[in-house]
Amino acid sequence: MQRLILLITTLALAACSDPRQEVTAQLADQVLLPAHQQWLRSNEVLLETTRAGCAGELALAEIKQAFHQTQSAWSHLQPLMVGPLSEGNRSWQVQFWPDKRNMVARQTESLLDEAPELDQQQLDDASVVVQGLTAFEYVLFDEQVAIRERRDRYCPLLVGIARHQQALSAEVVTLWQQPEGMLEQLTTFPNGRYANADEALGGILRVQITAVDTLKKKLGTPMGRLNRGVPQPYQAEAWRSRRSTENLIASLEGAQAVWERVRSLVGDAQLVADIDEAYQRVHDQLDALPAPLMEIVQDPDSQAQLQSLYQDLDTLETLQQSDLARDLGIQLGFNANDGD
Amino acid sequence: MLSRVSIGGLLLASLLLSACSDEPAATSTPAYDEARARLVIDHYADMALAAYSDALSEARELREHIDTLLAQPSEETLAAARQAWRDARVPYMQTEVFRFGNSVVDEWEGQVNAWPLDEGLIDYVADDYQAVMGNPGARANIIASQSLKIGEQQMDLSELTPELLASLNELGGSEANVATGYHAIEFLLWGQDLNGTGPGAGERPATDFATGDSATGGHNARRRQYLEVVTDLLIADLEAMVAEWQPEQDNYRAELAAGSVEDGLRKMLFGMGSLSLGELAGERMKVALAAHSPEDEHDCFSDNTHFSHFYNGKGIENVYLGEYQRVNGETLSGPSLSELVAASEPQLDQALKTDLDASEAALQTLVDSAAKGVHFDQLIAPGNAEGAATVNHAIDALVVQTASIEKAALVLDIQALNPDTANHSF
Numbered sequence: 035m036q037r038l039i040l041l042i043t044t045l046a047l048a049a050c051s052d053p054r055q056e057v058t059a060q061l062a063d064q065v066l067l068p069a070h071q072q073w074l075r076s077n078e079v080l081l082e083t084t085r086a087g088c089a090g091e092l093a094l095a096e097i098k099q100a101f102h103q104t105q106s107a108w109s110h111l112q113p114l115m116v117g118p119l120s121e122g123n124r125s126w127q128v129q130f131w132p133d134k135r136n137m138v139a140r141q142t143e144s145l146l147d148e149a150p151e152l153d154q155q156q157l158d159d160a161s162v163v164v165q166g167l168t169a170f171e172y173v174l175f176d177e178q179v180a181i182r183e184r185r186d187r188y189c190p191l192l193v194g195i196a197r198h199q200q201a202l203s204a205e206v207v208t209l210w211q212q213p214e215g216m217l218e219q220l221t222t223f224p225n226g227r228y229a230n231a232d233e234a235l236g237g238i239l240r241v242q243i244t245a246v247d248t249l250k251k252k253l254g255t256p257m258g259r260l261n262r263g264v265p266q267p268y269q270a271e272a273w274r275s276r277r278s279t280e281n282l283i284a285s286l287e288g289a290q291a292v293w294e295r296v297r298s299l300v301g302d303a304q305l306v307a308d309i310d311e312a313y314q315r316v317h318d319q320l321d322a323l324p325a326p327l328m329e330i331v332q333d334p335d336s337q338a339q340l341q342s343l344y345q346d347l348d349t350l351e352t353l354q355q356s357d358l359a360r361d362l363g364i365q366l367g368f369n370a371n372d373g374d
Numbered sequence: 375m376l377s378r379v380s381i382g383g384l385l386l387a388s389l390l391l392s393a394c395s396d397e398p399a400a401t402s403t404p405a406y407d408e409a410r411a412r413l414v415i416d417h418y419a420d421m422a423l424a425a426y427s428d429a430l431s432e433a434r435e436l437r438e439h440i441d442t443l444l445a446q447p448s449e450e451t452l453a454a455a456r457q458a459w460r461d462a463r464v465p466y467m468q469t470e471v472f473r474f475g476n477s478v479v480d481e482w483e484g485q486v487n488a489w490p491l492d493e494g495l496i497d498y499v500a501d502d503y504q505a506v507m508g509n510p511g512a513r514a515n516i517i518a519s520q521s522l523k524i525g526e527q528q529m530d531l532s533e534l535t536p537e538l539l540a541s542l543n544e545l546g547g548s549e550a551n552v553a554t555g556y557h558a559i560e561f562l563l564w565g566q567d568l569n570g571t572g573p574g575a576g577e578r579p580a581t582d583f584a585t586g587d588s589a590t591g592g593h594n595a596r597r598r599q600y601l602e603v604v605t606d607l608l609i610a611d612l613e614a615m616v617a618e619w620q621p622e623q624d625n626y627r628a629e630l631a632a633g634s635v636e637d638g639l640r641k642m643l644f645g646m647g648s649l650s651l652g653e654l655a656g657e658r659m660k661v662a663l664a665a666h667s668p669e670d671e672h673d674c675f676s677d678n679t680h681f682s683h684f685y686n687g688k689g690i691e692n693v694y695l696g697e698y699q700r701v702n703g704e705t706l707s708g709p710s711l712s713e714l715v716a717a718s719e720p721q722l723d724q725a726l727k728t729d730l731d732a733s734e735a736a737l738q739t740l741v742d743s744a745a746k747g748v749h750f751d752q753l754i755a756p757g758n759a760e761g762a763a764t765v766n767h768a769i770d771a772l773v774v775q776t777a778s779i780e781k782a783a784l785v786l787d788i789q790a791l792n793p794d795t796a797n798h799s800f
Contacts, residue, residue, distance in 0.1 A: 123660070123664045126660075126664045130664075130665065134506045134507065134550070135504050135505065135506055135507070135667075135669060136504070136507045137504075137665055137667060140504060141665075141666075159756070159757060160756060161664070161665050161666040161667075161756060162664045162665060163664075163665045163666075163667075258547055260549055261544065261547035261548060261549055262544055262547045263547065264546060264547020264548070265547075266508065266547070266548075267508065268507040268508045269507075355790075355792070356790055359789065359790065360789065360790070363789070364789075365780065365783070365784055365789045365790075365791075366790070366791070367647075367776075367777075367780040367791065368647040368648060368650075368651045368652065368776050368779070368780065368791060
């Protein structure tokens, strides 16, 4: 009896060493940094594959496959990109979405017209629209680009983008791992970025919750939620490669990886169950989508399914944005989607 | 017995856990004086009333200059009308801080200030004009058309009325179809800016409004009518918004006053932060800069973007300081968020004021640059490192300021900032 109480008290006191700091450190070390490293590896493969493909040593399909891997690693990373990647315009260099006016086609073609012998410096100085995966996808998948016949025109750009992405991701991973880098700032407090673990955890959650809001946008925009319900298939992310749904799933899983670590901090068991269920529902609904997003948003028979998915995403967002934030006593602050 | 002990232990554990968190105890003194905060919210409504009233009177001035232009189309009368449009933007841009958070404004705003637009909906455009992909109305050219068919829908355009123009907004479901508001008027007064990221704005000749032999552009009677009707609609919309902020009426202001103090303060802060970060720093500057895209410039026909941004920033400052300088030069001042924050955290109040000054100075550099002939669309040109630094400096100042706005919200005990989800529960 006595011993039992003592044991429980000791456990409770041990918890006082700060479970938030522990969870934050685990997130940084076991979730966030590995996701950045995975993204870097995917870019290394993309660069090698693109070089070999453009040299005629590999089929075009291999480049496409490597591109899908990079897209997927990037999608997974978005809910986790606290710190360096979200600063400056780094994340914009990876992807430009939404691109309502087809800027990617215009800027890519005019860059190649002006610089047929495109070198890396010219690409690095150019607009973010042509530096990232959106332009890569345009070249590989757009029907207007005769990539097979015009390797001479497009290959320098493909290799250049892959190299730009590889360099960017290597730089970001270094910023994580170097002394006083992001990893250290998420584990040792106070530091130049965070006064304590609470602030750091708040920073991680803010990025993750914003990413769930962005998922809503990525689904809702092509559904026509901003356009009186008229579908906007060309505003689907990755519509050219028909990979919108896979990207959404990868992002959802990235967000869920944060939640899996945070849930031990939540006092309200019902809230934990509700959030678990919300993730499961969104995941199930995404898995059940029968065709690429840009096609099903135009299919009248799929509207109910899409609405229900959107509703579930909305529920997930609200549970995290208000109920979870309140339970943890964390202010989420403004995000870039406020004011849209 | 064992289970009772366990429960006791668990209780103890949770007490200890909450004891080691840094949160202030829930029973501490209130974050602000509630009666004083009510006055702050009431003064906020007074400032909204004054700013919308100024926007309305300037829009009426604009209408008079348009009358003169149409009576005697000349480069002089066109220049005067353009100046009147620029003047009308000064108070309007200061109202935008009221948009986010106050749904009555946000829902109304689309008809008044929507952008970017596919201007080919309204009038003639250059051959290489780039519209939103899949927009069926991108080249509808209302001015040149008596009727319009979008999908199955056939529309009679023969009579240009405010109702017709309003109904053409978001035509075919595309948000780029903007037939009304400040930017539609801007396009009619300036025409397309065909200079890309080079110097120069739209150069529509005054003869586009002439009748008779000197007329250019085509369909001039329709263009003249369009300009009148769309300006009248703007005036009517502003009248409606002024009415929403009049005291002691059955209107939005009454709703705001009847709501909780916390909600009122939340709306004020959410408006400041959303405009500062997501809208002004993000949508209106960062997108255009990162993509070197003049189509994403806010006042892209007139190249008046520097002032639009400057007065957006001013609006944020107005709400915090409780001060608004009216177009007649009078200053309206009263109870402010600043004093509520200063009452418990004077240092934070000072820091936020410093941030507001810094962002104002940074936005001023955009204005100064334009005065020297280098406008926003030139600052964002590819390869213009100095221009990019100028714009980035303004973006950074707004980001820093937003972080202080968040801290101010915490001081006022507001954790959830978004009024749409703050009180949501399942």
